[in-house]
Amino acid sequence: MxxxxxxxxxxxxxxxxxxxxxxxxxxxxxxxxxxxxxxxxxxxxxxxxxxxxxxxxxxxxxxxxxxxxxxxxxxxxxxxxxxxxxxxxxxxxxxxxxxxxxxxxxxxxxxxxxxxxxxxxxxxxxxxxLPQHPLCDPECPGLCPECGARLADDPDHTHGAQIDPRWSALTQMIEPPKE
Ligand SMILES: [Zn+2]
Ligand SMILES: [Zn+2]
Structure with a gap:
């Protein structure tokens, strides 16, 4: 002291x-x-x-x-x-x-x-x-990994099979080139 x-x-x-x-x-x-x-x-x-x-x-x-x-x-x-x-x-x-x-x-x-x-x-x-991992609710589902929306506010939203345009270039790189 x-x-x-x-x-x-x-x-x-x-x-x-x-x-x-x-x-x-x-x-x-x-x-x-x-x-x-x-x-x-x-x-x-x-x-x-x-x-x-x-x-x-x-x-x-x-x-x-x-x-x-x-x-x-x-x-x-x-x-x-x-x-x-x-x-x-x-x-x-x-x-x-x-x-x-x-x-x-x-x-x-x-x-x-x-x-x-x-x-x-x-x-x-x-x-x-204090809780070491504070939560707004014990069941908080977090954020949508695709758009960042808060899933608790909009639990049913989906992005279907759409691919975010930011990722499409990456997808092309991963897919094997077609003859
Ligand atoms: Zn939360
Ligand atoms: Zn989303």
């Missing part, structure tokens, strides 16, 4: 480090960078409302958050715009100190001073929840 600034960095100073202390927050923040994949995700600048509870326990601060985000992108088969509402519920322990064991540090989050950065936790939860 590096220098922590951002809309999802929370100063836990007022919460204190006595086990049992608890505080709830309502945050309305902009997503600081695209969460997800290039073609599908929660876009940078999306506004999210986050209900957050912080609870001090022995080793650190337990953060529990709930929010709903909207992921947008394109159907991988027909390229139509796709939008999904995703309810997120995250829970993460932020240790007071960085673990000395590197392997443990790899799997842990910790506070930087009093600052707790929720962004990696939320981002990971979004990536985990």
């Amino acid at each position: 590096s220098v922590q600034t951002g809309p999802l960095v929370i100063d836990t100073h007022e919460l204190g480090r006595r086990p049992g202390n608890e505080r709830t927050y309502h945050l309305s923040v902009e997503v600081p960078a695209q969460w997800g994949y290039d073609v599908y995700g929660v876009p940078e600048g999306s506004l999210i409302d986050l209900e957050l509870r912080l609870e001090t326990i022995m080793d650190g601060i337990l953060a529990t958050g709930t929010t709903a985000v909207t992921a947008t992108g394109e159907c991988v088969r027909c390229l139509t715009d796709v939008e999904d509402e995703i309810d997120l519920e995250v829970q993460e322990l932020y240790l007071f100190d960085r673990p000395s064991d590197p392997e443990e540090a790899e799997e842990s989050q910790w506070l930087e001073g009093d600052l707790l950065d929720l962004e990696p936790t939320l981002r990971d939860a979004v990536v985990f929840a």
Whole structure:
């Protein structure tokens, strides 16, 4: 973790480090960078409302958050715009100190001073929840390979035996020359 600034960095100073202390927050923040994949995700600048509870326990601060985000992108088969509402519920322990064991540090989050950065936790939860192959419909038939029409809009259209003029020259090359 590096220098922590951002809309999802929370100063836990007022919460204190006595086990049992608890505080709830309502945050309305902009997503600081695209969460997800290039073609599908929660876009940078999306506004999210986050209900957050912080609870001090022995080793650190337990953060529990709930929010709903909207992921947008394109159907991988027909390229139509796709939008999904995703309810997120995250829970993460932020240790007071960085673990000395590197392997443990790899799997842990910790506070930087009093600052707790929720962004990696939320981002990971979004990536985990997103479909890797977004579809406008599970049965989306995709695009017509001949004309590119969206088959869901026009499932019965055919091109008969017609050959696209762009391909006819190619067909002639493939057919053996006639004597
Ligand atoms: Zn589709
Ligand atoms: Zn077609």
